[in-house]
Amino acid sequence: MPLSKITTSVNNLFRTIKINGEVMQSTYNQLTELVEHHLAVIYNDIELAQSYQEIAHQLLDTMGFKENVQITPPLRHHNNWTQEDAVLITYGDSIESPGEKPLSTLHTFLTDCCAKNINSVHILPFFPYSSDDGFSVIDYSSVNESLGDWDDIKRIASDFRLMSDVVINHCSSRSAWFDNFVKGEGPGSDFFFTASPDEDLSNVVRPRISPLLRETETAKGIEHVWCTFSHDQVDFDFRNPKVLQTFVSIIRQYLDNGVRIFRLDAVAFLWKKIGTSCINLEQTHEAVRLLRTLIEYAQPDAIIITETNIPNRENLAYLGNANEAHAIYNFSLPPLLVNTLITGDCHYLKSWLMSMPPAQNGTTYFNFIASHDGIGLRPAEGLLEDEELTVLVNTMQNFGGRISWRASENGQQKAYEINIALYDALQGTTKGTDKWGFQRFMCAHAIMLGLEGIPGIYIHSLLATSNDYERVKNTSHNRAINRHKWQYDTLKEQLDSPYSQHHRVLNAMGDLLTIRRQQVAFHPNATQFTLQLGSKIFGFWRQSIDRRQSIFCLSNICDEIQEVHLSDINLVGTDEWIDLITKQPIYATDCSIELAPYQTMWISNLPKR
Known part of the structure; x- marks a missing residue:
């Protein structure tokens, strides 16, 4: 047939x-x-x-x-998510304490520093492995002894919605x-x-x-x-049904141990057929549909997120007709947003956002701007011009970043990924480093937190961790630059110091998350429209599903003060308006408002009295 x-x-x-x-x-x-x-x-x-x-x-x-x-x-x-959802992305041993299992230390950190604003955690592969920091799995059925055991995983899952990797394309040799x-x-x-x-x-x-x-x-x-x-x-060779059966048993085990979000790693490459590209084949898409059927019948509140670091149009296909992935990684967001903030021009970011279809109910986007990997450049292909990509790569190298390469269609090496800690990536512009690093970094996160979708925050962004050159030297892997391991005592000292970048960022991020989770207009599936406010102001409008709340999200993406004419965003004159971040009232009768360099405003209407 x-x-x-x-x-x-x-x-x-x-x-x-x-x-x-x-x-x-x-x-x-x-x-x-x-x-x-x-x-x-x-x-x-x-x-x-x-x-x-x-x-x-x-x-x-x-x-x-x-x-x-x-x-x-x-x-x-049906949407198994709300505006209250935010995911912390971390390795099981990103934070360590002497004499304590890292998963236990992680649980303590999550409880002490994150529980008020973050309700979900993605623990990157916590299984025995041989390379690639966990993504070359030796045994899918056990927890790496150096991290802890299944009881530690279940304890975390009892307090936070747990996201786990299913490394489905390959395993360790x-x-x-x-x-x-x-x-x-x-x-x-x-x-x-x-x-x-x-x-x-x-x-x-x-x-x-x-x-x-x-x-x-x-x-x-x-x-x-x-x-x-x-x-x-x-x-793996999925032409053999025993491989599929084995992964279904793995998924069942993870469900039994509290996993509720399944990240299908590198799933785009799952099905191979000689003579084809061996990526995004119809059999791969149908395998995702099958896994969705099995998972959501067994556990209705569980969801699948596909990790497909590929051009934007191909990535979108994994949402299917609300019958495939529940969510896809918004891989184009990191390179486009970083490009916007280092150039002071939101043209490309705005064009992309206007082209993005609203996710059907039952699907959503998983937004992130930093991860354990680098800033992928393939998802920017067709969105950023080659010249822009070259400037982006060169600027990131000037800020200490490394570049990972791939073979292009004509056999030449092509930049595949920028490896850099996000805090360092945003310490300046194409002109060099400047004094606006903190503001630029927070602007990036304010933009992400306002967008349609579920936000994922990498632990080293939450903690404002800088490039780890020592780990790169010791491992000879570029990605190690953004995989620092904190000693918990050292980290606590930094978080307790009001003068450290780590304290400052964690508190500022917590404030934004607190505001976000209280706004129904920030539901992952709430309406979103892109605003046309020139090249220096990146703006979009969100409206709650019940249409009672509107939020105008405005960000100055350059290093000079910018003026926004209120007539350009059409605040309804019969409503009262407030900037949710500063708590300052905004009057529809005013002619304009000013945004400081890299300032974001979330201008929301107030409930009618």
Whole structure:
């Protein structure tokens, strides 16, 4: 059956489960049929030893569904998030204390410093690993002993909504699965994708410049194993349904240990087909749809976020028709926002925001401007001109940043990622460092916190951590520059000092988060429109879903005072208005307002008396 007809059939089946807006009770058999349809798309041109029905039953059994039991389908187009949600992104050992498990120290920090304003935490891979700071997983079923154990994970999950990585494209070459592949027997022996170096692989899209195939001596002879990222990260072969079944069991285990947000790492590369680009293939999209079906039927408040560091248009496709990822990383935001603040011109950021479709209910954006990785440049392709990208790269290098490279279509090296701590990245402009670093840094976060979507704040942004050159030297990895490890006693001293950048930023960030979580117009799915206020003022308007609250978000993105004419934003004269950040009233009868360099105003109407 053609893929288009199978997809239509899946959508029709969803409609039988929800009729006229009323959720009906679904039987095990109906859910089985839905999963079968997903499998039919994924394995459409693969000859399988089992029927789709047999595989579907195995998947449902793994997720804990029982036959002859009524199942309540999840609410479609339902938002499992509000303006109160904010996610802290951190490694399990970003903060350490002597003699204490890092996950325990992290829990203490979260409770003491974050609980008032942050309700969710993304703990980056906390499993045993061999490289890539956790993203080359040796064992998916256990917690890295150097961090703690599952009890520590569950304690954090009991106080914060827990987000975990599912490193689904590849695993470590030191895993038991890959050992069995080499031996040719046991679990994992048929889990990995191989190809011949004689095949035409010229169309394959890669984020790295290392050779794609790893020559490996096995019991069956020389095999060439597919490695999208590095030769220590060997790619799975999802043409084998046992790989899918294994990851469903991993997801079930994570649910049982309190995980409620699943980050599908590097999922765009999941399905490989010789002769294609091997990225964003239809089978990959359908695999995400299948995982969404299984996860939200098993745990209705759980969500999937796809990590697809690719051009913007391709990234948007992972939202599907509110039937794929619940959220996607807004990968274009970091390079565009940093570019805006170092050039003092919001043209490109504004054009991008105007082009972004509002997320359907049941989907949203995951906004971030810093992470454990760097500032990805592929998501800026087609949005920033080559000249702008060159200026951005050169400016970041002047501020101590490093550049990671990839091979372009014509075989030349191309900048793939800027590696730099965000606090240092915003300490100046294209003209050099200046006195506005703190204001510029907070302006970036005020813009992000106001935008449609759920905000994710990297721990080293929350703490205003600077470039860690020592870690780069010790690890020889560029990304280590923004993966500092704090000693908790040292950190507490800095946070207690009113003169430190760390104290100043943590308090200012807390103030913005406190304001944000109280505004219904900042709901991730509230209406958003881009304002036309010239190149120096970046502005957008948010309106609550019930239309009772409006917020005009205005940011001066340059180092000179800027004037905004109130006639340009049309404040309703019958409403009272206030800047939520300064608490100063704004009068619709005034002609204009002034914004200091890098100042943000959140101008909101007040409830009618």
